[in-house]
Structures are given as structure tokens and as C-alpha cells.
Amino acid sequence: MNRLLSIACFGLAVVVVSGCQHAAPPTAKAKAPIMAEVLSNSTPADWRALDPENTIYMELASGRVVIELAPAFAPNYVANVKALAREHYYDGLAIIRVQDNYVVQWADPNAEKPDKARKIQHAHATLPAEFDRPFDANLPFTPLPDKDVYAPEVGFSGGFPVARDPHTGKMWLVHCYGMVGAGRDNAPDSGGGTELYAVIGHAPRQLDRNVTLLGRVVQGMELLSSLPRGTGAMGFYEKPEQMLPIKSIRVAADVPEAERSNLEILRTDTATFRELIESRRNRREPWFQMPAGRIEIGNVPVPVRVRGAGATKKQQ
Amino acid sequence: MNRLLSIACFGLAVVVVSGCQHAAPPTAKAKAPIMAEVLSNSTPADWRALDPENTIYMELASGRVVIELAPAFAPNYVANVKALAREHYYDGLAIIRVQDNYVVQWADPNAEKPDKARKIQHAHATLPAEFDRPFDANLPFTPLPDKDVYAPEVGFSGGFPVARDPHTGKMWLVHCYGMVGAGRDNAPDSGGGTELYAVIGHAPRQLDRNVTLLGRVVQGMELLSSLPRGTGAMGFYEKPEQMLPIKSIRVAADVPEAERSNLEILRTDTATFRELIESRRNRREPWFQMPAGRIEIGNVPVPVRVRGAGATKKQQ
Numbered sequence: 109m110n111r112l113l114s115i116a117c118f119g120l121a122v123v124v125v126s127g128c129q130h131a132a133p134p135t136a137k138a139k140a141p142i143m144a145e146v147l148s149n150s151t152p153a154d155w156r157a158l159d160p161e162n163t164i165y166m167e168l169a170s171g172r173v174v175i176e177l178a179p180a181f182a183p184n185y186v187a188n189v190k191a192l193a194r195e196h197y198y199d200g201l202a203i204i205r206v207q208d209n210y211v212v213q214w215a216d217p218n219a220e221k222p223d224k225a226r227k228i229q230h231a232h233a234t235l236p237a238e239f240d241r242p243f244d245a246n247l248p249f250t251p252l253p254d255k256d257v258y259a260p261e262v263g264f265s266g267g268f269p270v271a272r273d274p275h276t277g278k279m280w281l282v283h284c285y286g287m288v289g290a291g292r293d294n295a296p297d298s299g300g301g302t303e304l305y306a307v308i309g310h311a312p313r314q315l316d317r318n319v320t321l322l323g324r325v326v327q328g329m330e331l332l333s334s335l336p337r338g339t340g341a342m343g344f345y346e347k348p349e350q351m352l353p354i355k356s357i358r359v360a361a362d363v364p365e366a367e368r369s370n371l372e373i374l375r376t377d378t379a380t381f382r383e384l385i386e387s388r389r390n391r392r393e394p395w396f397q398m399p400a401g402r403i404e405i406g407n408v409p410v411p412v413r414v415r416g417a418g419a420t421k422k423q424q
Numbered sequence: 425m426n427r428l429l430s431i432a433c434f435g436l437a438v439v440v441v442s443g444c445q446h447a448a449p450p451t452a453k454a455k456a457p458i459m460a461e462v463l464s465n466s467t468p469a470d471w472r473a474l475d476p477e478n479t480i481y482m483e484l485a486s487g488r489v490v491i492e493l494a495p496a497f498a499p500n501y502v503a504n505v506k507a508l509a510r511e512h513y514y515d516g517l518a519i520i521r522v523q524d525n526y527v528v529q530w531a532d533p534n535a536e537k538p539d540k541a542r543k544i545q546h547a548h549a550t551l552p553a554e555f556d557r558p559f560d561a562n563l564p565f566t567p568l569p570d571k572d573v574y575a576p577e578v579g580f581s582g583g584f585p586v587a588r589d590p591h592t593g594k595m596w597l598v599h600c601y602g603m604v605g606a607g608r609d610n611a612p613d614s615g616g617g618t619e620l621y622a623v624i625g626h627a628p629r630q631l632d633r634n635v636t637l638l639g640r641v642v643q644g645m646e647l648l649s650s651l652p653r654g655t656g657a658m659g660f661y662e663k664p665e666q667m668l669p670i671k672s673i674r675v676a677a678d679v680p681e682a683e684r685s686n687l688e689i690l691r692t693d694t695a696t697f698r699e700l701i702e703s704r705r706n707r708r709e710p711w712f713q714m715p716a717g718r719i720e721i722g723n724v725p726v727p728v729r730v731r732g733a734g735a736t737k738k739q740q
Contacts, residue, residue: 206650208646208649209601209602209649254573255571256573257570257572257719258716258718285626293711294710310601310625310627310720310722311720313716313720314704314712314715314716314719316716317713317714318711318712318713318714329525330524330652330653333524334522334524334651336646337646337650395609395610395634396634397633398633398634400630404574404626404627404629404720406627407626407627407629407630
């Protein structure tokens with residue numbers, strides 16, 4: 109009993125959207141579907157394969173973390189992370205920090221020891237910040253119908269959570285769970301991708317426009333989020349033996365096709381995705397007594413599945 | 425280098441709040457303090473000890489999870505959880521579910537097997553829902569100055585994140601990271617505290633007013649959040665050997681004083697706490713390039729420290 113939060117229940121609540129309740133029988137249109145139904149009604153065109161040229165694999169002893177890169181928002185950082193991966197810069201580096209409800213971070217543990225630090229061959233050590241980008245009406249953007257605490261508009265573009273400000277003419281990626289960014293020192297241009305982090309807690313939106321986001325974990329998030337928290341200041345591991353080695357980071361295009369993670373992601377520029385947002389704003393599963401009627405961007409899932417499986421990998 | 429997100433940097437940004445920048449030298453009042461300064465300037469009266477009668481300890485092999493209970497919001501559930509603890513109902517039960525970016529849940533693994541299920545002696549198996557409570561102007565309430573996506577008003581009451589709706593005359597606890605609630609089946613009155621959960625991800629605010637929250641983890645959160653994720657549907661562990669045994673749950677008042685966790689929490693009904701909120705709305709640490717100027721309730725920390733230590737246990 110008490111199997112709390114039975115959010116995957118596949119019951120179907122019929123909701124008459126017309127005011128004429130006495131006249132209209134429930135029609136297909138009048139049913140507000142739950143997410144499982146939205147996904148099972150989706151067509152192949154609602155999904156897109158990950159682009160191997162904009163996907164990286166972080167290989168850990170525990171498995172693979174798949175990160176989709178966001179060249180539309182951080183073109184130079186994305187190019188540099190790929191360049192670093194292609195010169196095998198990250199191989200043998202480590203996860204050095206896990207701060208609860210905040211970030212997992214990986215880097216060269218010897219980055220501050222000039223004699224021991226990993227040498228960069230062709231990539232850049234640092235780059236100018238890419239905290240935001242000019243507003244581009246040609247970039248797909250599916251807005252959330254609800255307000256946001258931090259930005260004038262939020263929504264999704266190419267699978268990524270995005271904010272826009274029509275007044276400043278800027279748009280930017282936002283710090284939701286699983287987003288990946290490039291660590292930096294105090295100077296805005298002191299990052300470059302040699303040190304990366306992923307969000308493992310409540311969306312730390314105060315970081316938006318303060319640090320360059322460049323991608324999102326689309327599979328293997330639990331390999332990062334379940335790591336032991338570091339006991340040093342800000343969650344840094346205090347002893348080298350606590351750090352988790354990174355076997356390698358590779359651009360998916362450089363991995364033999366048979367060894368790639370064959371994933372596809374629900375497109376976010378479709379009627380299906382808008383329907384999914386609605387299914388999460390108003391939860392119609394029988395467990396819910398009071399649908400919220402609104403949603404924060406951090407609570408909108410972007411489903412991922414194994415290609416051709418026809419079933420979602422993850423339904424939260 | 426690149427020690428990203430150096431949010432604990434103790435630098436001091438001087439901000440002149442007056443428009444007369446040419447006239448006024450920076451004064452103490454004109455300095456916007458960072459959180460570390462707010463805390464180091466706090467007085468003993470800004471802190472309160474946990475009430476042992478409204479604190480429970482969940483003992484795991486890895487350590488102790490300390491949960492502060494919220495009798496002002498869920499009086500009957502709190503009383504029942506204490507009654508269950510006092511009859512040792514939870515001892516030997518287990519963590520049965522860890523769903524990434526969602527919840528950790530503990531219960532009787534045999535709850536649905538009548539012959540094997542743990543028997544309740546004096547406590548209640550189920551209770552009427554306590555999803556919200558009547559608005560009470562006498563309850564302390566420190567509002568956030570910013571809007572909330574889900575509720576007309578949010579703020580803090582007695583250390584807990586709370587929403588209020590003046591129109592319906594209701595107030596309720598909200599699902600922030602670390603909040604603890606009572607699992608239930610589809611019927612609103614099917615919970616009672618035999619099955620409990622803690623939030624380990626982005627605040628799942630869609631659960632607000634759908635399930636009874638009754639407390640908050642104030643120490644030991646990382647013992648829950650870093651657990652291996654369950655691979656079954658909704659993060660349930662699939663094999664008994666994956667479940668993490670609960671050694672015991674005790675009311676702190678029943679634990680010998682020398683064995684209690686001697687913690688104190690920053691009061692949330694003080695000028696100091698309002699100053700802390702402001703220090704998090706506008707981050708003045710030198711790392712930040714663009715203070716957000718606003719904050720979501722899920723991003724407001726409620727500091728906890730060892731009593732008499734004079735230093736915060738945790739600064740995120």
C-alpha cells in the first residue's frame with residue numbers, strides 16, 4: 109500500500125474543455141492526455157536522433173554519460189570542448205567536486221600545478237564568455253505559457269531550456285537539472301571547457317548569464333547525481349583517491365557506429381511537445397487531486413528513448 | 425585554475441544604494457553583504473535550537489538523517505509519525521525507492537503482503553489528508569519579495585518553505601529540496617506516515633497540495649541524495665538486496681541527550697533572514713557578473729549549524 113506518487117499511472121481522466129457540458133459528449137479533443145499517452149501517440153517525426161557531431165560521451169567505470177552539445181548557444185565553447193575531446197585532453201582526468209543540490213564538476217586535479225598539469229595541444233585554454241546570444245527569431249522556440257521567476261520568457265529551443273528577453277534582444281540557456289557548463293575563475297573569460305560541470309539539484313538559476321552553458325546530459329545522469337558528496341569546501345573531494353577517474357571523453361562521431369548510444373529525443377518544436385507541456389501543467393493521472401495549472405521550466409521533461417524502441421527511456 | 429562557481433568567496437562588493445553617488449561615501453548600510461557576512465554578523469538570537477520533541481533521527485549504516493517536523497502544518501501526521509517511531513515501527517524497514525531528480529522513499533518492503541507486513545500497534549495506518557491548513561495571520565511568515573510560478577505568495581514560516589493564498593484562505597508547505605512527506609495511494613486519505621519520502625531534485629511543486637508534507641531534512645541529506653537510483657519503474661529497487669535498511673527512527677527527545685545532534689537553525693522571522701534572502705537575490709561575491717535580482721523559493725537556503733559552533737554547517 110501507499111505506493112506514493114504513482115505518477116506513471118496510466119488512467120485516463122476525461123475533461124470536457126467546452127463550457128457546454130450538458131451538450132457535448134467527450135470527444136478525442138476533449139480528453140486531456142497524460143504524458144504517457146502523449147508519448148504513445150507520438151509519431152516518428154516527433155523524434156530526432158542525436159547528431160553525433162554534437163554529442164559527447166563521458167566514459168566512467170560505472171558507464172557512459174551522454175551529453176548533447178548546444179552549438180546554437182555556445183558555438184566557440186562547443187567547438188573547443190570537441191577539440192579538447194579530440195586531442196584526448198580529458199582522458200584520465202577526474203570528477204573532483206560533488207556538491208549536494210548543486211553541481212558535479214570534472215577537471216584536471218593538477219590544473220593548478222604547472223609542472224603536473226595536463227598540457228593542451230591545439231585547443232584553447234580559455235575563451236571569451238558565451239553567457240548569452242542575440243535574439244534570433246529564426247531559432248525554434250516553444251514558450252511556456254506560464255511566467256518565470258528569473259526571465260521575461262522561458263521555453264525550449266532544440267531540446268534545451270532557454271530564456272529570452274525581448275527588451276535586451278538576448279536569449280540564453282538556463283540552469284536546469286542536467287545542464288552542463290564550463291567552469292571559470294572570477295574573470296568572465298577565464299573558462300573554456302577544460303573544466304565542466306553538470307547541475308544535480310534544484311535549478312540554480314542565479315548562475316544564468318554568469319557562466320557559459322554548452323549542453324545537457326541526456327543519458328547517464330544518475331551516474332553523476334548519485335556520487336558521494338565531497339566533504340571539502342563547496343563539495344570538493346579532499347583526497348585524490350576520492351576522485352572518480354574519467355576514462356575518456358569522445359565526440360560521438362569519432363566512436364564506431366556500433367558503439368554509439370543510439371538515442372533519440374522528443375523534438376521541442378512540435379504540437380506533441382506542446383501537448384506534453386500541457387500534460388505536465390495539469391496532471392490528469394488519477395493520483396493527482398489538484399492539478400497545478402502551471403509549470404516551472406525546471407519541471408518540464410524532455411523525453412529520451414533508445415532509437416527505434418518506440419518507448420521512452422525515462423518518464424519522471 | 426577554473427575553480428568554477430566560487431560562490432563562497434568572501435570578497436566584499438560595495439554597492440551605493442543612494443542615487444547621490446557623488447555625495448555619499450559608502451556606509452555600512454550601503455554595503456550589500458554576501459551570505460557569509462550575514463551569517464558572521466548574526467547574533468545568538470538569530471538562531472534557534474531544534475525542538476527534540478519535533479525532531480526525528482533516521483539512523484542508517486552511513487549515518488544519521490535529521491528531520492525537523494512541522495506540527496503547525498501537519499499536526500496529525502506529525503503526531504502519527506512520532507507515534508510510529510515510538511513503537512519502533514520503522515526499525516528494520518528500508519529505503520525502497522530512489523528516483524533521480526525526484527524522491528527517496530522509505531517504507532515496509534512487505535507492506536503489500538498481509539502475512540509479512542509490519543504490524544502497527546497503537547498508531548494509525550492512515551489519516552485524513554493535511555494538504556493545506558487555514559491561513560493564520562499569527563503564524564510567522566517572511567514573504568519572498570519575488571513572484572512564484574505556482575502560488576500567489578511564498579515565503580518561510582518556522583524554517584519551512586510555505587505558500588499562501590489570501591483568496592482561498594489557505595497556506596501550505598511546498599515541495600522544496602529536502603522536504604519530507606507521507607506517501608499515499610490514489611485516495612487522499614490513504615497516507616499516514618508509514619511510508620515517507622524526501623525530495624532529492626528540482627522542487628516538484630506539482631505535488632503541492634496533493635500530498636501531506638510534514639517536515640524537512642536539516643542534516644544528512646547527502647546520505648539520501650547520493651544513493652544508487654532504483655532501476656525499476658519510478659525508481660523502485662528491483663531486488664530486496666538493493667534496499668538500504670533503516671536501523672531505526674527515533675524522536676530526538678527519546679534519545680539520550682549526549683547522543684543527540686546538537687543543531688541550531690537560522691530563524692526565518694528575523695531581519696537577519698531577510699538580509700540573507702537579499703544576499704541570495706543579488707549575489708555580490710566577486711565571481712558573479714550579473715546578480716539575478718530575484719529568487720525562487722527553492723534557491724533560498726536555511727542555514728543549519730552545530731550549536732555553539734558559531735559557524736554554519738553548510739553554505740551552498
